[in-house]
Amino acid sequence: MKHFLSTALFATIFSAVSSLQAAPLYWDPSASTGTTLGGTGNWDEVGNFWYNGTADIIWASANGDDAYFTGTAGTVTLTSSITAGNLYFTNATGSYVLTNATGAEVLTVAGAIDTGGGEHIIGAPIVNSSTLNKNGGGRLHLPVDNGATLFGAVMINQGDVSVENNNGAGQSTSITVADGAALVLNGGTSGLTSFNPNVTIYGSGITNSGALRNLSGVTTFNGQIILGANNSVIYADSGSSLVYNGTTPLTDNGNNYNLIINASGSGNVHLGQISIGGSLILKGPGSCYSYLNSITPSAWKSTYISQGGTLYVENNNGFGTQPATLMTTNVLLDGGTINSIGTYTMYATDGITVTTNGGTLTVASGTLTSCNIYSQSNASFTIGGAGSSRPGGAAGITAGTINLGTGALIKTGGGDCNLGYANPSLEIYSNLVVNGGSISFNYDVTSGQVTSLGAVPSTLNASNIVLNGGQLHVGHTTTIGAMRGIYVGSGGGTIEDVTSGGTVTVASPIIGPGSMNFPLGKSGSTTAVTLTGNNSYAGTTTVGASSTLNIGSGGSTGTLGAGNTTDNGTLVFNRTGSYSYGGVISGSGTVTKNAAGTVTLTGASTFTGNTTVNAGMLLINNTSGSGTGTGTVTVQNNATLGGTGSIGGAVTVNAGGTLAPGTANSPLGKLTINNSLTLAGNLAVSVNRTVPTNSLVTVTGALANTGTGNKVTVTNLGPVLVAGDKFYVFNQPISGGDTLQITGASGVTWSNNLAVDGSIVVVAPAPNPVINSFSLSSTNLVMSGTNGYANGAFYLLSTTNVGLPLSSWSRVLTNTFDGTGNFSVTNQQTTNSQRYYMLQLP
Incomplete structure (x- = not known):
């Protein structure tokens, strides 16, 4: 049941106070005998300035007469203390200003002050021995100057009272605000800064602008606020702050009333101790701070934050009373924001639910641990701020739950959101959008699949994870499944292995216009990320120092994006089948070719690290610059280096390795080494009696054979060879080339001139079968x-x-x-x- 202190009750009280049949006297400072009422003058007990209907008479305080200020308004100065029954400012044109001459003069009002519909100012102390009633729809100003203040109890029945100095209500024992009326705190730039009386508020004020309203300035409220009715409103205008600093909690006296905090623009309300049985309702665009100087808020049932509103919290009581069991709607975000400051853990039974308007949790600083987040109608939820959030809880703490249905979990700001800190139950079947900061994942120790995103989609969701300026932090040996597509926006994305010794496998395809970064993990030790998806993102790729990026895991899948690569760590091609990369590789890192497949590099690369071919074939097919940067190139046992491009660094082919100029499509091509070549392994060349005659290795530096028993294997791609056919397989003599064994071409007998001029010559053709x-x-x-x-x-x-x-x-x-x-x-x-x-x- 609502409890409103009605204006009818106030009128009854006022009627009892006014039962002395005081005479109505009209302000007539020009002594016009009622001809021109109103204006400027001195109010004393000397001049004949009060019209009684027949004549102008002298005011007599002892009579308790009612003072009527009508006509044209002016300034009325009390030159002595005055007593009146009631003050009426009805039917006045303009605003009256009542002040005192020296600051010592006091105005005693036995009954009520009725402002009518206008605004009027009383700049003198107002005394009442019982209860002063404020009537009329207008505003009564208590200004900064001349000690304007209220004494005794005050009832604001209609309109509002604007307190504009620290003493404006300083002597009042209590103020009660009826439904539809308001107490306005108006500090401006130098007026009211603190307010001490206890205030009981009923209703929402004038046009929902608050029964208690902070109009301007920062006001510290030292008294107690009492809710007299359900859904009573405290309001802060834009740019102002109301700070509740009462030593006694804000209360509803056990009536289970809701409290509504409302504001305009940047207005905000700081709540100290609270003890109400209803809900805290915050309406935007204002903000509410549910903490103050380490005071712990006491109790309220639940919290509602509307669109544009912000609730600031700094401890686990910031959301009111701890529910006995999980309450999913303990905090209802209807487009609003929770802003967390400090390091603390929410109650395990606290639940946050977002409506169709969405909602935001901003962890501005510190760490917020464990929260349960839910969604109505599959709405999205945003976690932002520079601080850290751990919805998964912590060791020994019940894990949180995030269930957004098909809604998106959106991460903004610079902080980290650890979804897997204590293995929470997460059901996020639509997008994970990381626009800033990072999101950290847990892993399944059995399957190695990321568990922090809920069930793996049954079909490919191309944008299951969206990176647009944010990072994914993944620990241990973990796989992001192939059905979880990753979309990288123009802001770029980062995937980082944050534990030492593990490998993060990204099986999902990465698409989009942005760039990808794979930095050194937070552990500071060497970390690795493996890409096994068919990636087509248009931006660049960056491999961090001491970090390894594997393209493939030994199978036939895995690619880089379409753009260039900055390699400051280790770039490893570890896949079978054929793969061609056309980007430029720069940086200080190395390139390694593993697995049995063929990798072709066609870009003019500048990286300074070394290239190692451990298995399969590496083809260098660039048309300008160096396909392998400036570092050395080493070919190991059972591996092959070939191509038709240019190599900038020194090349070493170890025993069991093969140098094979040309490609399958250009078998008679030329491979250029703009450095030295040390051949301890084998050479494979193709020849044709027609033009061009053979594949060729051009070496600009030193050329030497250091192997034992290594071979030159010749494949004839043309007509039957005849005696005298000569093929230059090197552009210069090769030191030690005379020890190379020449085989192939179906039994042809060869003459070895490699140490002389880099050629081989047919001595006798193969006998015919x-x-x-x-x-x-x-x-x-x-x-x-x-x-x-x-x-x-x-x-x-x-x-x-x-x-x-x-x-x-x-x-x-x-x-x-x-x-x-x-x-x-x-x-x-x-x-x-x-x-x-x-x-x-x-």
């Missing part, structure tokens, strides 16, 4: 022969017209000779009456 056995088995023709090249390839050609040129014969199969040069083939016969066969060597 001989078909020496034919047999017919059913419809199959079986042919066998000898004199082939051991393990070499051959083609079987066929035609029905022996007169055709060789180029018109059909190739019916490809096969190889055995280890001794023998062969046997079976070919199904057709209905042709005759057919001719020929063996051809590559």
Whole structure:
């Protein structure tokens, strides 16, 4: 039931006070006998300035008459202390100013002051031995000057009273504000700074602007605020602050009333101790501080924050009474903001729910641990600020829960939000948007899958995680699943392994216009991130110092983005299949090629670290600059370096490694080394008697063979080689080249001129194989022969017209000779009456 102190009750009290039948006297300072009432003059008990309806008479305080100020308003100066029954400012034109001459004169009002609908000023002390009533819809100003103050109890029935100096209500024992009326605290720039009386408020004030209203300035409220009715309103105008500093809690006297805090613009209310049974309702755009000078707020049932409103908290009581059990709507964010300051832990039974208007938790400083966050209608929720938040709780603390349905969890500000600190139950099935700061993940020790995002989507969600200026911090050996797509916006994104010794695998594809950064983890030790998704983000890639970025994990997937790469750590290509990267690699880091696949680099790179080929093939196919920067290039056992581009650093091919100039599409290409080459491994070249004649390695620096038993393997891609065919496989003599063994080209005998001029020469062509056995088995023709090249390839050609040129014969199969040069083939016969066969060597 609402309890309103009605104006009818006030009127009854006023009627009792006014029962002495005081005479109405009208202010007539010009002594016009009522002709021109109103104006400026002195109020004393000497002059004939009061019109009684027939004549102007002298004011007599002892009579308790009522003073009427009508007509044209002016300044009325008390030159002596005056007593009146009631003051009426009805039917006045303009605003009256009542002041005193010396500051010592006092105005005693036995009943009420009625301002009518206007604004009037009383700049003198106002005394009442019982209760002073304020009537009329206008405003009564108690200004800064001349000691304007209220004494005794005050009832504001209608309109408002504006207190504008520290003594304006300093002598009042209590002030009661009726529904529809207001007490206005108006400090301005130099007036009211503190307010001491106890105030009971009913209702929302004048046009919902507060039964207690701080109009301007910063006012410290030292008395007690009492809620006389449900949903009573405290209001702060833009730029002002009301600071509740009472030693006795704000109370509703056990009536379970709600308190509404409202404001305009930047207005704010600082709440100290509170003890109410209802809810704290904060309406925007103002703000409310539920702390003050380490005073712990006492109790209220729940909190509602509307759109634009901000509730500032600094301890676990900042949301009122601790619920006995989990209360998901203990704090209802209807587009509002919670701003946390300090380091503390919320109650495990506190719940925050956002409406369709969304909501924000800003951790401005310190660390906020453990909170339960829910969503109505799949609304999004924002966590911001420079401080740290741990919805997952801490050791020994019940883990928090975030359940936003399909709503997005949005991270802004510079702080970290640790979603996996104590393995919370998170259900975020739509987007995780990181616009600032970082979000940290937990991991599943069994599967290695990130658990802090709830269930893995069954189909690819291309923007399950959005990075736009923010970071993902992932610990231990963890995988971000392939169905969790990552979208990086123009603000860029960061993925960081924050623990030493683990590897974070990002299986989800990364798309979008932004750039990606993979820095050194917070542990300060070497950390690694592995990309196994098909990434197409358009921006650059940065690998931090002492950090490793793996492209692939030994399988056939994993790519960089489309842009250039700054490598200050270790960039590792660890994938099978074929992958080509066209960006420029810069920085001080290294590049490593692992796994059996082929990686092609086509950019003009400038990185200063070394390149190591541990497995598979690395093709350098740049058209300008250096495909491998300025560092050295080392080819290890069972690995191959090739391509048609240029290498800037010194190249070493270790034993078991292979240097293979050219590519599959350009097998007779040239690989340029603008430095030295040390060959302890093998060389693989292709030749063709036509132009161009062979693949080539051009070396501008020192060229030396340091291996033992290493080989040059030749593949003939053209017509049968003949004696005298010469091929330059190096552009200069190679020191120690005479020890290289030359093999290949189907049994050709070679002369080694490598140490002389970098060439090899055909001494004798390979002997022709001989078909020496034919047999017919059913419809199959079986042919066998000898004199082939051991393990070499051959083609079987066929035609029905022996007169055709060789180029018109059909190739019916490809096969190889055995280890001794023998062969046997079976070919199904057709209905042709005759057919001719020929063996051809590559």
